[in-house]
Amino acid sequence: RPWRIAAGLCLGAAMGVKWSGLAFAVAFAAMSLLWDFGARRAVGLRHPYLGALSKDVPNGLVSFAAVPFVAYMATWTGWFATATGYGRNWDQATSSGPFYFVIDSARSWVQYQWQVFTFHNGLETSHPYMSEPWSWPLLLRPVAFHYQGRQNVCGGAKDCSEAVLGVGTPVIWFGALAALVALIAWYVSSRDWRAGAVLLAYAMGWLPWFYFAFAQNRTMFLFYAIPMVPFMVLAITLCAGWLIGPAGKTDDGRLPLRRTIGAAVVGAYALLALINFWWLHPVLSAELIPYAEWKARMLFDKRWI
Incomplete structure (x- = not known):
């Protein structure tokens, strides 16, 4: 083996x-x-x-x-x-x-x-960016690793911001939530081992932290959820394959309508994920941008600040 x-x-x-x-x-x-x-x-x-x-x-x-x-x-x-x-x-x-x-x-x-x-x-010290495990899939409280406000150094804007925010791409994270729910239904109905394997791995990256949250009141952060990410992407990938459907052509040599529509939906989602990451990139990489643009990227306003 x-x-x-x-x-x-x-x-x-x-x-x-x-x-x-x-x-x-x-x-x-x-x-x-x-x-x-x-x-x-x-x-x-x-x-x-x-x-x-x-x-x-x-x-x-x-x-x-x-x-x-x-x-x-x-x-x-x-x-x-x-x-x-x-x-x-x-x-x-x-x-x-x-x-x-x-x-x-x-x-x-x-x-x-x-x-x-x-x-x-015994880590129980309070921290402004701490979060509970139940909130991680929703990206409710990311960690601000770096922030510096500056003035008159980003073009015509007076107030400028330079930040590194430890947060995932919302399109991927929220899409993964829908995909994981779909995998639960898929596994219950068909006992497909692929769905079961992804669900188990995701659970192992997430559920054990609830014990530390409730039994020990431990200080935790969103970046503890990083091991969940590969299995979130696998969940999306499995559902994308299901949407596109099996390979093959119709009797007249054309692609089935399901594959055409499914490929369009999956392609649109992938493009949306890329656009979402591009939009967030300035606050992931300490790019100097106007304060208004930094503020516009704070999805949940006060929770992301």
Whole structure:
């Protein structure tokens, strides 16, 4: 299963960036096993579940447990290789030798992980740009990373603005909401594995944060939703394919009316997304523009400011 090993490597790298990648690893491991169950049952094996438990589960543990762990540890290579990393020498050895060096390095690494966990687990400080997970799909509270007001430096306007706003393209985000609702109906009606896979991945990027919001009152921001974005785009892509319809031509060699209309709708949506991004680009890239133009790009007015 080389692709599952590749998936394990990617999941380990994801956890190296942010620990929330662990939720994806668990979900993808469970989904992979369910696919194995379904495949064995589909070919008519007498004991599909026992076969999967004895043959597929051990391989799954390698792909989705051992491989991600090795990949995660590989992201710490630079930290282990230097003596100047943060917390690198937390455990000061009283004895010398390779054995003590390895043990002390491991203990320092575990302490570092614990510090990271306790810091984020107790993060409850209020922040003007904090937001709750339920609001992320609606882009209600983006994060202003940079803003500077200047005067008489942007053409004929007196008041000028320079900003970097951490926000998604509304046409894509709101279109994804409609696509995800459509995928729920699609999966319930047909059990299509593609719809189920995208919905599960999106849920793993979003739902775990509700626990931290309600159980721990943790400080959170819209950019925590970034891992959801690829699956939002996949949801849009699946629905675009459904709108266009299957390939093929009519008996007289012409494209079916559905494909013509579907392609026009999907093309128009893609063009609208590009225009929307072009419109927002000045406030994503610190471009100096008149204050009135900056204000016009604040979709939800006070919530985006």
